[in-house]
Amino acid sequence: MKIAYSPCPNDTFVFHALTHGLIKGTPPFDVTYADIDVTNHLAIDGDPKKHDVMKISFAALPWVLEDYALLSCGGALGRGCGPLVLTANDENNPNDLQGKRVAVPSERSTAYLLFRLWTAQQVEGNIGDVVVMPFHDIMPAVQNGDVDAGLVIHEARFTYQNYGLKKLVDLGDWWEKDTGYAIPLGAIIARRSMDREALAGWIKQSVDYAWEHPEASREYVRTHAQEMDEEVAQNHIDLYVNEFTKELGEEGYGAVEAFLGRAAKEGLVPDDQLHRLRF
CATH class of the missing domain: 3.40.190.10 (Periplasmic binding protein-like II)
Incomplete structure (x- = not known):
């Protein structure tokens, strides 16, 4: 088999x-x-x-x-293992993503669907370009200003502060509170x-x-x-x-x-x- x-x-x-x-x-x-x-x-x-x-x-x-x-x-x-949306600034308003360029590791992933469901509920209007890039390139791209925000998973939950980045939202926390699942x-x-x-x-x-x-x-x-x-x-x-x-x-x-x-x-x-x- x-x-x-x-x-x-x-x-x-x-x-x-x-x-x-x-x-x-x-x-x-x-x-x-x-x-x-x-x-x-x-x-x-x-x-x-x-x-x-x-x-x-x-x-x-x-x-x-x-x-x-x-x-x-x-x-x-x-539970407690959700993807994060990271930015390089201290803003914590989801609407700051309107028209912005966001890096994601895949468009066929739970992380990506959670991100799109969250933006549909929380962001007034549309985000800008979604850029697919290798997972390990996302945090440097946000740090360098190549993109405005990044969707990260796995160990990036524990290392994003090393890049001077800020957490806009924990999508797992949002999902669990919104649905209970x-x-x-x-x-x-x-x-x-x-x-x-x-x-x-x-x-x-x-x-x-x-x-x-x-x-x-x-x-x-x-x-x-x-x-x-x-x-x-x-x-x-x-x-x-x-x-x-x-x-x-x-x-x-x-x-x-x-x-x-x-x-x-x-x-x-x-x-x-x-x-x-x-x-």
Whole structure:
């Protein structure tokens, strides 16, 4: 079975047992390690026969639901981990973004959709140009004045002050207060022709195994985490592997439906397949 997920600690932690023959009755797995932007592209534009199971952004889900189904486990929803909008000045009025140039790391990401939903609610009028650039270039671009604001994720939450930048908004904090839901981040999808019930059962067993035997996956996680400090890797796992990873449940599905439903209402994602979110 062909599966694609990122080399990030949360994914390697979750899928270690599944892809290392530790779950009884599973087939052999052929693993592709790829950044989520790559798997988004593979799911939307690639041949669905080449990958049976993939980790993608929830923001990409509306484009793939005809060929792939959302699994109820293995993914990531989180609290306290939202993207930030940064500027180089002390202004904290969202309307300051009117007509401004904003850098984002991707236009097919949860972070981008959250940004657009926030601006639709909070900014009177339109922002200016949206510029897609590599994640690591965004904070220097804001610092240098090449763009007026930047949308950042991950470790930039903890390092933006080093660039002299200011936080205009924490989009995760806004989303949680506005909806009460966690942020839908990464989804696990499988080809609709597969036995998705069996697959979901195996993934849930893999999550349980990871929690019960955290030492078993330690070397696997470390190998793929590249230069990431071991403590940082563990914090990454603790943040993104939670009850929603084991089972989305009504709260998890509610978060996904609220997120994509709002995005569809704003014309940011197609809505013709959203009725298939739960089957």
